[in-house]
Amino acid sequence: MIYARGLVKRFGDFTAVDGIDLEVAPGEAFGFLGPNGAGKSSTMRMIGCVSTPTAGELRILGMDPVREGPAIRARLGVCPQTDNLDPDLTVFENLTTYARYFGIPRAEGRRRATELLEFVQLTEKSGSTVDPLSGGMKRRLSIARAMINEPDLVLLDEPTTGLDPQARHLLWERLFRLKQRGVTLVLTTHYMDEAEQLCDRLVVMDAGKIVAEGSPRHLIETYSTREVVELRFGDDAPATYVEKLAGIGERLDPLPDRLLLYSADGDAAVNEVHRRGFTPSSVLVRRSTLEDVFLILTGRTLVD
Amino acid sequence: MVTTYAVARVARGNRLSPARVGAVINRNVGALRSGPAYWLVLASGFFEPVLYLLSIGVGVGALVGDLTLTDGEVLPYANFVAPAMLAVSAMSGALAETTFNFFFKFKYVKTYDAMLATPLRPMEIAAGELTWAMIRGSLYTGAFLIVMVALGLTTPGWALLAFPATWLVGLAFGAVGMAVSTFIRGWQDFDLISTGQFALFLFSGTFSPVQDYPLPVEILIAATPLYHAVELIRGITTGMLTWSMLGNVAYLLVMLAVGLYVASRRLTSVLCR
Numbered sequence: 001m002i003y004a005r006g007l008v009k010r011f012g013d014f015t016a017v018d019g020i021d022l023e024v025a026p027g028e029a030f031g032f033l034g035p036n037g038a039g040k041s042s043t044m045r046m047i048g049c050v051s052t053p054t055a056g057e058l059r060i061l062g063m064d065p066v067r068e069g070p071a072i073r074a075r076l077g078v079c080p081q082t083d084n085l086d087p088d089l090t091v092f093e094n095l096t097t098y099a100r101y102f103g104i105p106r107a108e109g110r111r112r113a114t115e116l117l118e119f120v121q122l123t124e125k126s127g128s129t130v131d132p133l134s135g136g137m138k139r140r141l142s143i144a145r146a147m148i149n150e151p152d153l154v155l156l157d158e159p160t161t162g163l164d165p166q167a168r169h170l171l172w173e174r175l176f177r178l179k180q181r182g183v184t185l186v187l188t189t190h191y192m193d194e195a196e197q198l199c200d201r202l203v204v205m206d207a208g209k210i211v212a213e214g215s216p217r218h219l220i221e222t223y224s225t226r227e228v229v230e231l232r233f234g235d236d237a238p239a240t241y242v243e244k245l246a247g248i249g250e251r252l253d254p255l256p257d258r259l260l261l262y263s264a265d266g267d268a269a270v271n272e273v274h275r276r277g278f279t280p281s282s283v284l285v286r287r288s289t290l291e292d293v294f295l296i297l298t299g300r301t302l303v304d
Numbered sequence: 305m306v307t308t309y310a311v312a313r314v315a316r317g318n319r320l321s322p323a324r325v326g327a328v329i330n331r332n333v334g335a336l337r338s339g340p341a342y343w344l345v346l347a348s349g350f351f352e353p354v355l356y357l358l359s360i361g362v363g364v365g366a367l368v369g370d371l372t373l374t375d376g377e378v379l380p381y382a383n384f385v386a387p388a389m390l391a392v393s394a395m396s397g398a399l400a401e402t403t404f405n406f407f408f409k410f411k412y413v414k415t416y417d418a419m420l421a422t423p424l425r426p427m428e429i430a431a432g433e434l435t436w437a438m439i440r441g442s443l444y445t446g447a448f449l450i451v452m453v454a455l456g457l458t459t460p461g462w463a464l465l466a467f468p469a470t471w472l473v474g475l476a477f478g479a480v481g482m483a484v485s486t487f488i489r490g491w492q493d494f495d496l497i498s499t500g501q502f503a504l505f506l507f508s509g510t511f512s513p514v515q516d517y518p519l520p521v522e523i524l525i526a527a528t529p530l531y532h533a534v535e536l537i538r539g540i541t542t543g544m545l546t547w548s549m550l551g552n553v554a555y556l557l558v559m560l561a562v563g564l565y566v567a568s569r570r571l572t573s574v575l576c577r
Binding site (some may be wrong): 011045048050051053069070071074075076078080082084085086087089093098100102103141149251284 | 415
């Protein structure tokens with residue numbers, strides 16, 4: 001579906017995407033994970049054929065995005081980072097009007113719009129304008145709009161950013177159903193839980209480069225430990241404990257408010273901390289997540 | 305060989321799809337159905353030139369009396385002003401769509417970003433929006449021509465010929481307006497546009513023959529766009545056709561071509577970074 005070799009995007013002196021290689025297979029749910037400014041959106045825009053690569057090779061659906069942009073876009077569904085729904089039109093017309101851009105006949109456009117509103121649970125909002133809809137509803141409408149041309153490949157740029165938990169879960173569930181239908185999904189996110197929920201395979205991007213690639217489980221196994229212990233020491237700076245706890249677990253990572261202790265066996269590590277005579281104000285043993293992988297790979301917390 | 309390939313590529317790349325241009329127009333028809341707000345804007349755009357015609361053309365015209373033109377023709381003042389108001393309404397109808405509305409869609413509601421995620425190309429978006437602007441302008445000019453015929457300011461025959469001429473005026477101003485809109489930084493720039501529009505409105509041979517001005521001013525005016533629109537339309541509605549009107553048509557066609565080219569280039573460079 002997507003093939004890229006040495007893909008580069010520069011804006012003047014700034015290199016947004018710095019030579020990435022990737023391949024996405026049909027039916028896959030593929031994720032770009034990374035902080036803001038990592039080059040995720042620039043990559044997505046190149047895949048969406050609205051941005052010309054500065055260098056490197058890029059093939060989308062076997063075609064050249066520069067010469068065959070319209071033909072490729074006819075088979076893509078794009079859900080942008082910020083909603084660009086049409087405020088002058090109703091929910092239903094947003095879909096039928098969009099269908100016309102793809103050359104879909106009116107009657108067929110209406111049929112698909114009805115079906116898609118059902119799918120994203122917005123049927124009762126059909127005649128409303130877009131403005132009064134909640135953020136979650138707008139996102140669902142954006143996704144319905146991206147599906148109007150029955151795309152082979154759907155691009156979702158931060159699909160759940162800014163949504164409340166209920167809205168996120170509903171959206172994930174809908175996206176999961178799309179995946180089950182065999183639609184190839186490519187999404188960017190900076191939510192680790194989202195990447196773990198939705199992606200078969202993902203790449204972690206930082207400063208325009210791919211720093212790791214694999215399934216969520218593979219990444220966790222490769223870059224982190226099975227369990228992580230989060231220790232807090234009241235008002236003491238976590239960094240001061242790094243030396244005192246040295247040797248426990250495989251790795252210690254002081255954050256401003258807590259100390260992360262990576263270990264295959266969290267409980268054993270906690271016992272060792274106590275044996276050395278330290279009593280943290282709070283202890284949490286949890287399974288390792290992509291967030292830990294991210295911290296290890298990029299050496300910092302996610303910042304917005 | 306390489307050149308032929310490149311030329312063929314450019315030719316294919318620039319071919320407009322009528323269906324896709326139509327889909328852009330269809331979007332605006334949909335917006336029209338959405339509620340009374342847009343209709344209100346439309347109605348106000350029609351009344352403005354009519355009010356000018358009644359107050360200045362008819363009102364001031366009663367004081368001024370008939371005009372004797374340079375070629376000796378005598379024309380009632382209202383007949384002189386009416387075609388200018390017609391040209392102005394073609395201009396402002398198209399500009400309202402391609403400046404204010406276009407900018408809003410371009411910069412704020414990101415309508416064109418959404419369109420560019422589909423097979424639509426920038427040139428098709430520009431062509432669709434421009435055609436719509438022309439249709440909106442022709443609603444004004446069609447209604448205004450009916451008013452002119454009703455007041456005896458032109459004949460039905462000349463009015464029928466003047467109608468397509470107003471389309472050309474709308475397309476020319478619409479295209480240039482759209483190109484200018486892609487450079488606008490914020491709402492404050494619209495003050496500049498409306499000031500410019502008002503200056504054109506006052507000094508394009510609208511209310512007095514340009515020959516009454518000193519020669520340098522006359523030459524300056526002859527270089528500005530609304531003058532050519534007024535000359536063309538006045539020639540038709542008064543039934544005084546001259547060869548120089550072909551020059552007016554050529555001027556407007558160049559505006560159309562350059563405006564459309566710049567607008568679609570800018571859409572590409574701003575939205576497809």
